[in-house]
Amino acid sequence: MNTTVAEKTDGAAHDAKFHAVSYLKFLRLAFKLATEGTWMFYAWMIVLTCVFLVGAHAWATQVAEGMVVTAMTDHVSWGLYIANFTFLVGLAAGGVMMVIPAYIYHDKDMHDTVIIGELLAIASIVMCLMFVIADLGRPDRFWHMLPFVGKFNWPISMLTWDVIVLNGYLLLNLHICGYLLYKRFLGEKPDKRWYLPFVFISIVWAISIHTVTAFLYCGLGGRPFWNTALMAPRFLTTAFIAGPAFIIVVLQIIRRMTHMRIGPGSIQTLVAIMRVTILIGLLMLGSEVFTAFYTGGGHSTAIKYLFFGHHGLNALVPWTWISLVCMVGSAVLLLRPKVHEHLWTLDIACVLAFTGVWIEKGMGLIIPGFVPSTLHEWVEYVPSAAEWKIMAGIWAAGLLVYTLLLKVAIPVFTGQASVKNRF
Numbered sequence: 001m002n003t004t005v006a007e008k009t010d011g012a013a014h015d016a017k018f019h020a021v022s023y024l025k026f027l028r029l030a031f032k033l034a035t036e037g038t039w040m041f042y043a044w045m046i047v048l049t050c051v052f053l054v055g056a057h058a059w060a061t062q063v064a065e066g067m068v069v070t071a072m073t074d075h076v077s078w079g080l081y082i083a084n085f086t087f088l089v090g091l092a093a094g095g096v097m098m099v100i101p102a103y104i105y106h107d108k109d110m111h112d113t114v115i116i117g118e119l120l121a122i123a124s125i126v127m128c129l130m131f132v133i134a135d136l137g138r139p140d141r142f143w144h145m146l147p148f149v150g151k152f153n154w155p156i157s158m159l160t161w162d163v164i165v166l167n168g169y170l171l172l173n174l175h176i177c178g179y180l181l182y183k184r185f186l187g188e189k190p191d192k193r194w195y196l197p198f199v200f201i202s203i204v205w206a207i208s209i210h211t212v213t214a215f216l217y218c219g220l221g222g223r224p225f226w227n228t229a230l231m232a233p234r235f236l237t238t239a240f241i242a243g244p245a246f247i248i249v250v251l252q253i254i255r256r257m258t259h260m261r262i263g264p265g266s267i268q269t270l271v272a273i274m275r276v277t278i279l280i281g282l283l284m285l286g287s288e289v290f291t292a293f294y295t296g297g298g299h300s301t302a303i304k305y306l307f308f309g310h311h312g313l314n315a316l317v318p319w320t321w322i323s324l325v326c327m328v329g330s331a332v333l334l335l336r337p338k339v340h341e342h343l344w345t346l347d348i349a350c351v352l353a354f355t356g357v358w359i360e361k362g363m364g365l366i367i368p369g370f371v372p373s374t375l376h377e378w379v380e381y382v383p384s385a386a387e388w389k390i391m392a393g394i395w396a397a398g399l400l401v402y403t404l405l406l407k408v409a410i411p412v413f414t415g416q417a418s419v420k421n422r423f
Contacts, residue, residue, distance in 0.1 A: 026185050030408045037407065040257075044403065048396045055393010058386045059134060067137045069386040075379035076370040080387045081135035083362030084394070085128050087242070089213045090235060090361060092124035092169065094243010096206035101269050103199050109263025115413050116254070117247055118177050119405040121206070125170040127398035134390050158216045165209045172202045177405075181412050210235045217369065225302035225369045234284050240277040242357040244270040245330075245350035250406075252343060260410050264340070271340045278331045278353060285327075285360075302368040315380045316371075319363040326356030 062069050072079045098117030101107040133139050143149050145163055176198050183190040214232035221227065248270050255262040289307075292300035304310070309317050333339065333349035340346060372378050383391075410416075 033408045034404045048400045051396035052393045055390050058389035071384040075373045076381040078366050080383040081131045083366045085131040087358050087361040088124045088128045090210050090239030091242050092121045093206045093210040093239040095121040097244050097273050109265030113266045118173050121173045123398045123402035130394045158219050161212045165212050169205050169209050184412050210239050222374050223369045237277050237281045238357045241353050244274050245353040248350050258410050260414050268340045275334045306368045313380050315382050319359050323356045323359035326352040
């Protein structure tokens with residue numbers, strides 16, 4: 001009996017040592033993969049780094065001089081930062097459109113590329129947190145939002161729910177991606193007990209992050225523009241437009257520039273999802289517009305300003321119509337038979353859809369909630385140069401993170417880089 005216990009102890013110690021050594025090898029390989037590449041990779045990284053540094057300088061100026069460098073006021077207290085935050089929450093949730101076919105319907109092509117959507121969720125949440133910090137003005141006060149440290153006000157505050165679901169979704173995807181990649185590196189079959197339950201939790205969690213964000217807006221009774229029961233369904237619908245649109249473009253880039261196999265079923269499934277969701281999104285938008293214009297009321301004031309301006313105040317009108325044209329144009333292109341075989345047409349449709357949703361979730365949702373104000377004063381908002389620079393810097397940081405994650409994940413996931421084949 002003592003011998004058996006000793007053997008078990010020695011076996012456990014040996015396993016711990018093996019995994020410690022393997023994990024260090026995995027980290028060294030990840031660093032190597034993330035820092036080596038072709039001249040196109042270096043050029044892309046240099047461009048993103050330069051844009052990020054411009055944004056970082058603008059943010060440093062904002063911290064030093066205060067929020068006066070932005071165009072936000074007491075009347076319009078949420079601007080470009082929260083607009084991008086809202087959009088990126090949807091982009092993170094949209095990644096689940098690859099997880100559902102892969103793990104629930106056992107789509108083989110989608111299962112081979114599902115890591116692309118999961119890594120997008122990680123990069124998107126990182127950008128979300130960066131936009132929140134930029135909007136705080138005083139980043140040193142971020143600790144107020146931490147549980148047990150600041151005044152978390154849970155479960156009363158919807159903002160605390162948003163903090164929980166966003167960070168929870170980030171941790172879920174970090175665990176799933178990290179575990180699967182590490183097992184691929186070792187050449188071992190992943191133990192379903194250690195990742196499959198988290199996958200199913202992440203599906204529900206992805207829906208919750210955008211639903212909670214929608215409730216954050218429509219729960220503000222003093223903002224009639226946001227008081228609609230369609231807010232959460234519209235958020236989910238647009239998420240399932242922008243997410244697949246971005247992933248389709250990324251899959252095409254990966255197919256052209258790497259050795260990763262992209263099965264035709266992956267893009268075909270995402271196109272089918274977009275065809276349905278973009279039409280549902282346009283239907284919901286039409287329902288909102290009809291209700292506002294036909295019945296009138298407080299809710300209609302902001303929508304009328306959004307589409308036609310108000311006594312010469314028309315800063316949002318061009319944004320609104322550009323978004324509508326992009327969405328309708330994308331829907332028309334996506335309805336083309338076998339559009340997944342016409343790659344340039346598909347790329348244009350995805351770019352149009354992505355742009356249309358970005359505008360709708362930004363200038364078309366956040367800003368009109370404040371114009372007119374609760375005191376019925378009309379104060380327009382046009383983002384300042386500092387806000388545009390900070391926004392560009394954060395997007396560049398997010399693309400840097402996503403590029404590095406893909407740079408590591410693709411060789412490991414395809415078996416090119418492993419503990420036996422060190423790339």
